[in-house]
Amino acid sequence: MAQGRGTPQGAGRVFLSPSPPDPRDNVAMVRFDRVGLCYASGNGQAAGPEVLHDLSFTLPDGAFRWLLGPSGAGKTSVLRLMYLDVRPTRGRVLVLDTDIGAAPRDALPRLRRRIGVVFQDFRLLPHLSAFDNVALPLRIAGRPEGQIRADVTEMLRWVGLGRKHVSRPPELSGGEQQRVAIARSVIARPSLLLADEPTGNLDDAQAQRLMQLFKELNRLGTSVVVATHNDALVERHPAPALRLESGRLVRQE
Amino acid sequence: MAALSLRPDGFDELGLRRALADRALPFLVAAMALLAALALAGWDGAAALAHHWEQGAGEVLTVQVPQPNDPAAQGPGTRLVRVLALLRGNPGVASADALTDKQLDVLLRPWLGAAGNRLAVPLPAVIAVRLTQGDVDTAPLAVRLDAAAPGTLTENHDIWIGRLARLSRSLQACAGMALLLVAAVAAAVIAVATRAGLAARREAIEIVHGLGATDSYIAARFAGRATMLATAGGVVGALLALPVLLTLALLAAPFAGPAPPPATPAGVLMALPAALWLALPGLPASAAAIGFLTAQGTVRWWLRRLP
Numbered sequence: 001m002a003q004g005r006g007t008p009q010g011a012g013r014v015f016l017s018p019s020p021p022d023p024r025d026n027v028a029m030v031r032f033d034r035v036g037l038c039y040a041s042g043n044g045q046a047a048g049p050e051v052l053h054d055l056s057f058t059l060p061d062g063a064f065r066w067l068l069g070p071s072g073a074g075k076t077s078v079l080r081l082m083y084l085d086v087r088p089t090r091g092r093v094l095v096l097d098t099d100i101g102a103a104p105r106d107a108l109p110r111l112r113r114r115i116g117v118v119f120q121d122f123r124l125l126p127h128l129s130a131f132d133n134v135a136l137p138l139r140i141a142g143r144p145e146g147q148i149r150a151d152v153t154e155m156l157r158w159v160g161l162g163r164k165h166v167s168r169p170p171e172l173s174g175g176e177q178q179r180v181a182i183a184r185s186v187i188a189r190p191s192l193l194l195a196d197e198p199t200g201n202l203d204d205a206q207a208q209r210l211m212q213l214f215k216e217l218n219r220l221g222t223s224v225v226v227a228t229h230n231d232a233l234v235e236r237h238p239a240p241a242l243r244l245e246s247g248r249l250v251r252q253e
Numbered sequence: 254m255a256a257l258s259l260r261p262d263g264f265d266e267l268g269l270r271r272a273l274a275d276r277a278l279p280f281l282v283a284a285m286a287l288l289a290a291l292a293l294a295g296w297d298g299a300a301a302l303a304h305h306w307e308q309g310a311g312e313v314l315t316v317q318v319p320q321p322n323d324p325a326a327q328g329p330g331t332r333l334v335r336v337l338a339l340l341r342g343n344p345g346v347a348s349a350d351a352l353t354d355k356q357l358d359v360l361l362r363p364w365l366g367a368a369g370n371r372l373a374v375p376l377p378a379v380i381a382v383r384l385t386q387g388d389v390d391t392a393p394l395a396v397r398l399d400a401a402a403p404g405t406l407t408e409n410h411d412i413w414i415g416r417l418a419r420l421s422r423s424l425q426a427c428a429g430m431a432l433l434l435v436a437a438v439a440a441a442v443i444a445v446a447t448r449a450g451l452a453a454r455r456e457a458i459e460i461v462h463g464l465g466a467t468d469s470y471i472a473a474r475f476a477g478r479a480t481m482l483a484t485a486g487g488v489v490g491a492l493l494a495l496p497v498l499l500t501l502a503l504l505a506a507p508f509a510g511p512a513p514p515p516a517t518p519a520g521v522l523m524a525l526p527a528a529l530w531l532a533l534p535g536l537p538a539s540a541a542a543i544g545f546l547t548a549q550g551t552v553r554w555w556l557r558r559l560p
Contacts, residue, residue: 085463087560106467108560113465123460127268136266140466184464 028094029192029223030059030082035091037077037247047089051077052247055091059225061191064218066234067227069244075227078244079194082225083117084108096191113141116185116222120197122177124169130156130180131165137188155183175206182210186217193217195226199233211237267457267471269478272450278443278479279486282544285439286490286536287497289432293532294498296428298505301526303421306414314382314391316340316349316398317406321378325401332402333378339401340382343394347383377406436543443479443547450475451555462559472552476545483544487537495533499525 035055038047052074059065067075080086081093081100088101098111124133131152138148156165159179161172169177178201185193195214199207211233218224228234234241243251321333328335333351340349352360357379395407451458458471502524 083463084560105557105560109462109465109467111465112463117463123456123463125266125268125457125460127271128266132264132266136461137464139264139266140461140464140470 028058029061029063029096030225031092031094032057032078032081033092033094035081035088035093037074037081037086038089039086050089050247052081055247055249057242057249057252059223062218062221062223064215064224064239065226066239066241067225067244068229068234068241070229072246073244074247075229075244076196077247078242079117079196079225079227082192083115083194084112113137113188114191116188116190116193118178118181118185118193118195118198120200122169122181122201124177124180124184126169129166129168130161130172130176133169133180134183134187137184141188151187152183155187159183174201175203178202178206178210182213186222190222193222193224195224197228197230198226199228199230207233208236265474266461267454267474269450269454269474272453273446273475273478273482278446278482279489281442282439282483282486282540283490283493285435285442286487286540287494289435289439289536289539290491290494290498290529290533292428292431292435294501294529296425296432297526297528297532298501299421299425299428303418303425306417306421313410314384315408315410316380316382317377317408318380318402319377319404319406320375321351326403327401332405333380335401336398336405337380339397340380340394345385347385349380349382352379352381436539439483439540440543440547443483443544444551447475447479447548447551448555450478451552458556459559462556468553468556471556472549475552476548479544479548480541484537484541487540490540491533491536494536498529498533502526502529 032055035052036050037052038050040047055078067078069075077086081088082095084095084100087093091101093100096111096114098107100108100111103111125136128136134155135148135152138151143151153162153165156162159182161176161179161183164172164176167176169180172180178198182198193214198210202210207230214224214226215237240253241251242249242253316336318333318336322331324330325332325335328338330338337349337351340346357376360379361376391407391409395405398405398407461471499522506524
């Protein structure tokens with residue numbers, strides 16, 4: 001993507017160079033063990049119907065996986081479990097070697113900082129500039145402002161938005177917002193990158209560039225899970241997949 | 254904590270400048286601070302009155318001697334001289350002085366007017382007795398005085414002093430209750446404003462939470478904003494309260510001491526008790542503390558709904 005915009009390839013490679021080996025790298029990145037999930041009903045008290053049933057799979061470290069299935073199959077729920085937005089109703093979910101069902105609540109923020117998420121609707125903060133949106137994970141993590149300035153400037157240049165760093169999301173096109181969202185998701189060099197229908201708002205060329213970016217990040221060691229129902233995209237970029245139907249895992253490659 | 258200090262000044266990731274409005278909250282806190290200042294003044298005034306009555310007037314006895322110039326029933330001299338001699342010889346009496354005609358005239362003027370001294374009404378002599386301590390048993394003394402000069406009336410102020418002291422203590426308690434109530438209402442106002450801010454910025458909070466922000470990080474953003482607005486309100490309220498308190502202090506000055514303060518700017522400022530001079534700067538500090546603690550508690554409680 002960035003290369004397609006004419007950004008110097010070397011800069012991106014330097015910026016995204018892998019971190020020193022982590023002793024936890026040998027463990028599974030994500031493990032689901034007979035996981036079930038119910039959302040609270042409208043009144044927030046009683047649990048609603050189960051949306052995921054007995055899901056069991058393992059995502060090895062450094063893997064790339066498609067998460068496939070029709071709308072309503074449970075793809076977003078699986079991703080929400082992975083990025084710690086919900087806890088399993090039953091079963092066990094291990095993310096980065098942490099049982100998220102049993103972990104104390106105050107242990108989760110540090111874990112979230114190691115997970116990057118790209119949402120279909122971007123979820124940018126509209127009152128902040130592109131620079132401040134991308135800088136947000138680093139500021140939350142308490143990085144020094146000097147380092148933040150250098151990293152974010154480099155990252156924005158890499159995604160082709162070096163000249164739009166002061167623009168706010170409403171002033172950017174859909175594709176540009178998507179690139180800001182991607183920059184924000186990878187700025188903290190996450191171990192796990194999750195994307196929920198990331199090409200839903202992009203044209204074909206932009207979608208291809210985005211996939212190149214994901215593959216590059218995966219090549220550099222980041223585990224990547226991309227949820228989509230865009231079959232053409234999957235055919236163009238073949239990779240192992242998890243296929244869901246009605247909240248059940250029906251195929252695992 | 255070092256991480257927080259590295260954030261650029263004015264970085265408002267949650268958009269709280271619009272969510273926590275900078276007009277309504279300071280105005281309400283200013284009104285609360287003004288009420289708190291009035292309650293504090295009431296508390297201080299009631300405490301001063303109670304102290305004054307208990308310490309000063311509690312040690313005073315009044316003795317009325319009818320027909321003071323008639324001969325005494327026991328002992329030599331007139332009835333007044335005999336009663337004075339008995340009083341001055343009694344243990345526990347620091348001083349006993351008969352009021353002069355002029356003092357008596359001043360005392361009676363509110364009831365009898367300027368013509369009081371020309372009326373053909375036989376007036377008793379009035380003796381002001383100051384005791385060395387407030388708990389002297391005056392009943393035996395009254396019996397001896399009555400024997401020496403029948404009809405002598407000994408009036409102990411203890412009962413009235415006790416009633417007045419209880420009244421002023423009750424007023425003091427009411428002022429304290431009012432102060433607590435004002436603090437509670439201020440906390441409620443800040444809690445409501447914070448909850449409105451949470452509802453308005455829910456999406457931003459969820460995004461920041463999802464990026465790994467801790468409860469402390471998010472609560473600190475709200476608490477910082479609420480503290481700033483509450484402090485501003487407290488400063489405005491204290492400044493508005495100052496002229497009101499000075500006016501009340503000047504009005505109350507004749508009751509507080511023998512000489513009213515001089516009518517100079519410094520004298521006007523000196524009319525305000527030192528306790529209130531200390532309490533006024535405490536209003537913004539208290540508002541800030543209430544704002545900080547309320548916002549912290551409200552946000553942390555609200556955040557528990559997030560995983």
